[in-house]
Amino acid sequence: MQIDPEHRAGADQISAQLAALGFVLPGSVTHRQARCGKPSCRCHADPPVLHPPFWSWTRKLAGRTVTRRLTEDQLRDYQPWFDNSRRLRALVTELEDLSLRVLDQDPRWGHK
């Protein structure tokens, strides 16, 4: 099958970026300020005195939502892995789009 060299080069370039990605963590991280479980705590008063905000990491695990807290230090270390996750999805989408363009050019589809 004949593939446009430009498309082939594009696929090689995306594949190289995928190969260089490294670690990838699923889910999303948000900065949250929640009330605790103690009803007598100041965070339940009116007006509330909230606890310091924290980093909350949420992901899906076997259909359930799992949440864990991350320290500032952990977030600093793992942020690139979360960024890589976004990058991975973007690259896969790019590779799919490119593959679909190649497929569209297949002469065996015949003329419309």
Ligand SMILES: [Zn+2]
């Ligand atoms: Zn509290």
